[in-house]
Amino acid sequence: MVDVSQHELVPDHVLLDADEIEEVLAEYDVKKTNLPKIKRTDPALSDEAEVGDVVKIVRNSRTTDEAVVYRLVVS
DSSP, X not given: OOOGGGSTTSOEEEEOOHHXXXXXXXXXXXXXXXXXXXXXXXXXXXXXXXXXXXXXXXXXXXXXXXXXXXXXXXX
C-alpha cells in the first residue's frame, strides 16, 4: 500500500501538543471548535492523529515562502 502522506506534493502535517494548541488558540483568539476541520480518515494524517487533535499544516507559498494553517481533527 502507498503511504500518501510521504508524497512530495502533500504538505507537512504536524500534530500539536496541548501547550502548542493553547498558544495557537490564544494568538488567534478562537476556540478549538472554530478552527477549520480535517477528517480523521484523511490520508495525509498520521496514524497517531485522533479526533480532537489539532494539526499544523505547512504549505509552500509563492508569496510568503510558506503558509501555516491549523485544522481540528474530526470523525
